[in-house]
Amino acid sequence: xxLSTRLTERFGIKHPVISAPMAFAAGGALAGAVGAxxxxxxxxxxxxxxxxLDEQFAAAGNQPVxxxxxxxxxxxxxxxxxxxxxxxxxxxxxxxxxPEPFASLIRARSIPVICQVQTVRDAARAIDIGADVVVAQGxxxxxxxxxxxxxxxxxxxxxxIASRSPATLLCAAGGIADGRGLAACLMLGAxxxxxxxxxxxxxxxxxxxNMHRAALAAxxxxxxxxxxxxxxxxxxxxxxxxxxxxxxSFTDRWHGREEDLRANAxxxxxxxxxxxxxxxxxxxxxxxxxxxxxxxAIEPAGEILDRIVREAEAAIQGRSRI
Amino acid sequence: xxLSTRLTERFGIKHPVISAPMAFAAGGALAGAVGAxxxxxxxxxxxxxxxxLDEQFAAAGNQPVxxxxxxxxxxxxxxxxxxxxxxxxxxxxxxxxxPEPFASLIRARSIPVICQVQTVRDAARAIDIGADVVVAQGxxxxxxxxxxxxxxxxxxxxxxIASRSPATLLCAAGGIADGRGLAACLMLGAxxxxxxxxxxxxxxxxxxxNMHRAALAAxxxxxxxxxxxxxxxxxxxxxxxxxxxxxxSFTDRWHGREEDLRANAxxxxxxxxxxxxxxxxxxxxxxxxxxxxxxxAIEPAGEILDRIVREAEAAIQGRSRI
Numbered sequence: 001x002x003l004s005t006r007l008t009e010r011f012g013i014k015h016p017v018i019s020a021p022m023a024f025a026a027g028g029a030l031a032g033a034v035g036a037x038x039x040x041x042x043x044x045x046x047x048x049x050x051x052x053l054d055e056q057f058a059a060a061g062n063q064p065v066x067x068x069x070x071x072x073x074x075x076x077x078x079x080x081x082x083x084x085x086x087x088x089x090x091x092x093x094x095x096x097x098x099p100e101p102f103a104s105l106i107r108a109r110s111i112p113v114i115c116q117v118q119t120v121r122d123a124a125r126a127i128d129i130g131a132d133v134v135v136a137q138g139x140x141x142x143x144x145x146x147x148x149x150x151x152x153x154x155x156x157x158x159x160x161i162a163s164r165s166p167a168t169l170l171c172a173a174g175g176i177a178d179g180r181g182l183a184a185c186l187m188l189g190a191x192x193x194x195x196x197x198x199x200x201x202x203x204x205x206x207x208x209x210n211m212h213r214a215a216l217a218a219x220x221x222x223x224x225x226x227x228x229x230x231x232x233x234x235x236x237x238x239x240x241x242x243x244x245x246x247x248x249s250f251t252d253r254w255h256g257r258e259e260d261l262r263a264n265a266x267x268x269x270x271x272x273x274x275x276x277x278x279x280x281x282x283x284x285x286x287x288x289x290x291x292x293x294x295x296x297a298i299e300p301a302g303e304i305l306d307r308i309v310r311e312a313e314a315a316i317q318g319r320s321r322i
Numbered sequence: 323x324x325l326s327t328r329l330t331e332r333f334g335i336k337h338p339v340i341s342a343p344m345a346f347a348a349g350g351a352l353a354g355a356v357g358a359x360x361x362x363x364x365x366x367x368x369x370x371x372x373x374x375l376d377e378q379f380a381a382a383g384n385q386p387v388x389x390x391x392x393x394x395x396x397x398x399x400x401x402x403x404x405x406x407x408x409x410x411x412x413x414x415x416x417x418x419x420x421p422e423p424f425a426s427l428i429r430a431r432s433i434p435v436i437c438q439v440q441t442v443r444d445a446a447r448a449i450d451i452g453a454d455v456v457v458a459q460g461x462x463x464x465x466x467x468x469x470x471x472x473x474x475x476x477x478x479x480x481x482x483i484a485s486r487s488p489a490t491l492l493c494a495a496g497g498i499a500d501g502r503g504l505a506a507c508l509m510l511g512a513x514x515x516x517x518x519x520x521x522x523x524x525x526x527x528x529x530x531x532n533m534h535r536a537a538l539a540a541x542x543x544x545x546x547x548x549x550x551x552x553x554x555x556x557x558x559x560x561x562x563x564x565x566x567x568x569x570x571s572f573t574d575r576w577h578g579r580e581e582d583l584r585a586n587a588x589x590x591x592x593x594x595x596x597x598x599x600x601x602x603x604x605x606x607x608x609x610x611x612x613x614x615x616x617x618x619a620i621e622p623a624g625e626i627l628d629r630i631v632r633e634a635e636a637a638i639q640g641r642s643r644i
């Protein structure tokens with residue numbers, strides 16, 4: 001058997017795995033390593049730093065990679081998309097706001113559009129505007145997201161796709177960090193998985209070593225969803241999106257006291273940003289999902305991907321032989 | 323192939339499926355129907371109404387069934403456990419508080435103890451006190467629960483069991499409503515699934531027809547987790563546990579305004595309870611999980627179970643042949 005799916009066929013990749021375009025952490029080295037190992041690697045376009053993106057595309061070398069954007073942020077600096085499209089990326093991934101008009105611009109260049117959604121209602125919109133791939137992201141994911149869980153969101157969107165647009169592909173995101181998770185999301189009806197936290201915990205990811213250590217020491221119970229780190233960073237995320245991070249003294253102090261935090265924003269913003277730069281994980285938050293409890297080593301991304309695929313094949317084959 | 327697992331072997335059942343002991347909804351007719359169809363059926367002991375439990379065990383007829391309890395509530399009327407143990411139930415299921423001293427009392431009668439947990443920390447405790455089965459319940463479940471998602475909680479607890487007590491069985495709960503979900507949780511390392519919402523949406527469940535209709539009309543985006551219905555019902559749930567229900571005008575009005583609700587408790591309690599009795603789903607809440615979006619008909623429980631098993635087998639076999 002193999003794990004070939006419609007995703008591997010459509011993108012000409014070996015394994016049905018996409019690395020999530022995590023802001024700051026997913027640079028060209030990570031995207032390139034995932035691509036070299038047979039997945040689809042994505043650079044995290046984040047909040048739109050053109051010089052950083054240039055560096056990261058360079059770091060991916062000759063390996064074809066794609067790029068992801070935070071859609072509401074891209075609306076503030078749409079010229080970043082033009083610069084990325086000029087590089088003929090393998091795909092462009094949009095999440096966190098209506099995908100238009102960007103999706104149309106991307107498709108006009110014959111570049112595949114991947115739309116990540118957090119609700120069934122947004123999935124319907126992504127299908128209607130012609131997304132090539134819909135990614136159903138569950139709340140267990142690290143970083144920004146919403147409230148639905150991967151376990152129910154994936155099959156519900158699979159049914160929607162089957163009835164409305166059977167050629168649209170579907171990937172699962174949120175909580176998938178090993179072969180068990182990859183096998184599970186294929187059973188749920190996905191054509192592949194978008195994996196974030198597990199690749200965040202790779203040697204190629206651009207992550208402070210203290211944050212890696214904090215994630216390795218954590219179990220999955222130790223994360224929370226909150227907006228306080230966005231308030232502290234003065235990033236205007238739409239309120240429906242919160243970020244999953246490791247709980248620390250900062251979230252313990254401010255979560256549920258968002259108005260007080262806004263009143264102290266100047267002081268707290270400076271403190272949080274200094275702590276982020278220094279890797280002070282008790283003040284700045286470590287952006288990782290519930291899958292932290294499934295991650296026990298920082299390893300090369302290619303080895304991680306190889307193992308996930310082997311484990312998934314073994315899980316499916318083991319079960320089918322009983 | 324078959325879906326035989328350690329769970330089917332240990333309990334002498336045909337399918338690796340347990341029906342959740344949902345308070346009020348899971349009576350003897352449902353538990354008996356699930357048992358007759360080859361699963362393990364559980365009566366919902368709920369908040370400890372001895373006369374109701376007598377009726378429900380009678381309604382199960384000759385079919386062996388088990389019984390579940392809300393552990394913190396059982397602590398207030400522990401004599402209910404004695405009455406249930408005297409019936410030699412197939413298993414006793416404990417959730418929502420430390421399982422002792424009840425687990426020891428149950429095991430002393432050689433009756434299997436099933437401990438449902440919502441965190442890795444509680445799973446460690448359940449393993450340590452000798453639970454026969456640990457149920458990892460994700461937040462997508464209907465009714466009471468916590469914040470972890472099924473997709474990560476199951477494999478993390480599977481690893482804990484493997485390292486600490488390999489003979490302990492593991493089931494997944496939360497978001498499993500069809501064969502895709504059952505196949506997925508087997509891939510995640512579970513020996514079986516505890517299914518709630520899908521059996522709640524059966525002909526045998528004790529549910530007001532208006533609530534069934536509301537769930538059929540809902541998609542998975544339409545649920546929320548809150549404590550407001552417990553405040554309105556004057557049931558003293560520990561604050562860590564919230565209940566997933568369909569959003570309605572009651573939750574829209576009071577969620578986030580819990581202190582105001584307490585100040586209006588007399589009036590709101592009477593209103594909510596009247597609405598519950600009358601099936602007014604805009605005031606009383608419909609207790610169903612995110613899986614509402616996967617449920618499209620109210621059917622006999624036995625047919626539901628048969629289809630789930632056939633779908634799961636097909637999902638695994640289809641994938642293994644590629």
